[in-house]
Amino acid sequence: MRVVVGLLLLLLALCGSGAQGEGGGLGQVGEISEFQETAPRDAAEESAESTTKQTTPDIWAEVRALRDMVVELKVFVQLLQRENSDQEMRLTATESKTTDLEKENADLQTRLSSSESELLLSKSRIDQLERENAVQATDLTSLGTRLTATESKSSDLEKENAVQATDLISLGTRLTATESKTSDLEKENADLQTRLSSSESELLLSKSRIDQLERENAERPKVAFYTALTEGFIGPYNTDITLTFSKVFTNIGNAYNPATGFFTAPVKGVYYLQFTVCGNLTGLMGVQLYKNKQRMMYNGEWKEASHLKYMTNSAVLELMAGDEIHLVLPSSYAIYNNGDNHSTFSGSLLFTL
Structure with a gap:
């Protein structure tokens, strides 16, 4: 942005110089006319006058060409400004999108932070390349490529996040099934414990009855x-x-x-x-x-x-x-x-x- 402003200032300065040259030429023409009225011309003066008359239209043509160049440069600068604004808007949107992805997936925060660092480095390089007007178009192309890569990377992160969300849903389903199975096993275990307690009670009663029968059998005469x-x-x-x-x-x-x-x-x-x-x-x-x-x-x-x-x-x-x-x-x-x-x-x- 600063390079564009500097270029505009340079063009305005050139326009000012051209205007002064045009004014000076008119002054010279007036002086020559006045001089022609007051003194006779010799051959050399006539040759100089002829050269001045030829030079004056050339200067005007150069001024007009310079003006046209300034207009073209202004248009080019406006286009560059718009393109730069679009790139900044895309970059801002990408940063916002990257921030949202960071909030959605904490696991990807480090990689997104690295992308932000790369974007910051890209901004720094863009500022440096803007100061170097000769390679600005190349730098913008490089920025667009990196931005495309960042967008592609963001798309990949979205896909990966979607896959992780699917895996999370699957894990939730499996967890629900496991919890249900665990609940069933707990119920079955409770039933088994109840049956075991009942069996143990019956076993104790059986042992008591067996002991009683054994005592009775021991006391009963055998014939x-x-x-x-x-x-x-x-x-x-x-x-x-x-x-x-x-x-x-x-x-x-x-x-x-x-x-x-x-x-x-x-x-x-x-x-x-x-x-x-x-x-x-x-x-x-x-x-x-x-x-x-x-x-x-x-x-x-x-x-x-x-x-x-x-x-x-x-x-x-x-x-x-x-x-x-x-x-x-x-x-x-x-x-x-x-x-x-x-x-x-x-x-x-x-x-x-």
């Missing part, structure tokens, strides 16, 4: 026996006899007496009793089950051929402590046993009462 007859043929006899199962395999609680063949209930409860007898002779085979002196069961049949035949039965009886159970072989009946233990008698306590 079980399994026996077999002596090997060989037993019967037939003329009278009923009590069967003595002398081969004892199991006698927990010692409630069965192998010497007498009686099982004595140690406690009041429900007992499971079972017997199996084998026949190997032609004739009657069978057995009777007695509770104390009361017959509770009778099993018997006729055996035809001389081959092994089996008979099995069982009973569940409620016995008082001291009740006795034994098996009786009726008169004229016969049964058989050997090392394979075909005839057996067993029982156990199911539960106390």
Whole structure:
């Protein structure tokens, strides 16, 4: 701007010089005319007058040319001023746009600050180039190029900001989904904790019940026996006899007496009793089950051929402590046993009462 003002001042000075030259020429013409009226001319004066007359129009032509040049320069200067004003307006708009981008994206502030520094440097160079009138057009072109680059850079920053905004929206969506999933997991965890607490309570109750059952089981008497007859043929006899199962395999609680063949209930409860007898002779085979002196069961049949035949039965009886159970072989009946233990008698306590 200062270079343009200086150029205008120079042109005005040139215009002033031209006006003075034009006035001086007119004065000389007046003097020559006056001199011609007062004195006769010689050949030399006539030659000088002729030269002056020729020079005067040339000076006027130069003045007019200079004036036209001044007008053209004024127009050129006005164009330069307008272009410079447009460049400054674009530069101002770019700085404003850059400032807005800095506010929108704090992460880009450093790069935009660098752009502002470059723009300040560009202004300084423009001021320097304005002082150098000969290269002003080149400097303006350079400024336009840099301004275009800055605008392109601002456009890139806008695109990058848009991408970052899209990423931010995506991250927000993912964060919302994560929060929702976290909330669901928290609810599920709360339900699991509730179920775990309930399970722990049930487990404690189960352990307590198990402990109680174990104590009851430890306190409850354990009764079980399994026996077999002596090997060989037993019967037939003329009278009923009590069967003595002398081969004892199991006698927990010692409630069965192998010497007498009686099982004595140690406690009041429900007992499971079972017997199996084998026949190997032609004739009657069978057995009777007695509770104390009361017959509770009778099993018997006729055996035809001389081959092994089996008979099995069982009973569940409620016995008082001291009740006795034994098996009786009726008169004229016969049964058989050997090392394979075909005839057996067993029982156990199911539960106390």
